[in-house]
Amino acid sequence: MTSHRLPRLPGQVALPEQKSAVPSPVRLDGFNSAPAGEVTRALLTCCRSLRWVHRLADHRPYPDLGALLAAADEAAYDLTPADQAEALAGESLAPLPDGAYSAAHTALSAAHAAYESRFGHVFVICLDEFTPGEALDQVLVGIRSRLANDPEEERVITADELRRLARGRLTRLVRQFAHQPRIADIRRPE
Structure with missing residues (x-):
């Protein structure tokens, strides 16, 4: 298989080919057919x-998980600063893994306090690609490095982390909907 490369023009940045982050097919029947109130609560x-939340709920049905995640990304990119502040207000500090409540707890508390003092909101980071054992180190490294950001740069990073968090949570949510028996789907014995 030959690879053809496009000529690189000045000022352009080459991006590596993106692989689909969408895992095996997930049926969206449960998510698409659930009552609006149930979906709204779940999306929150x-x-x-x-x-x-309303944008995703109002645009159902989705043909597949990829389409739902694309819609979630688009909705996240369209969040206003007020929407982002609303989303951040709903976030909380992630619990530390078992056995990590020692000096690490003190360091993490101090880092969170410094971050909130500098930027005015809770620190968010998506840890989906890390093991629970790596989570604490990733949070500490992330928070310490992001403390050096200027407020506008951090706003952009925070928005992207919220988007990534929402994607991971949404993927897990849809899988739960796929595995929940719906009352309408349960047949009475005849």
């Missing part, structure tokens, strides 16, 4: 922005 566990 993914992102606490009402604009984001």
Whole structure:
């Protein structure tokens, strides 16, 4: 198989080919057919922005998980600063893994306090690609490095972390909907 490369023009940045982050096919029947109130409550566990939630709920049905995640990304990119603040207000500090409540707890508390003092909101980071054992180190490294950001740069990073968090939560949520028996689907014995 030959690879053809496009000529690189000045000022352009080459991006590596993106692989689909969408895992095996997940049926969206349960998510698409659930009552609006149930879906709204469930989506609020993914992102606490009402604009984001209503946009996803109102545009059902989705043909597949990829389409739902694309819609979630688009809705996240369209969040206003007020929407982002609403979403951040719904976030809380992630619990530390078992056995990590020692000096690490003190360091993490101090880092969170410094971050909130500098930026005015809770620190968010998506840890989906890390093991629970790596989570604490990743949070500490992330928070310490992001403390050096200027507020506008951190706003952009925070928005992307919220989007990534929502994607992971949404993927897990849809899988739960796929495995829940719906009352309408349960047949009475004849």
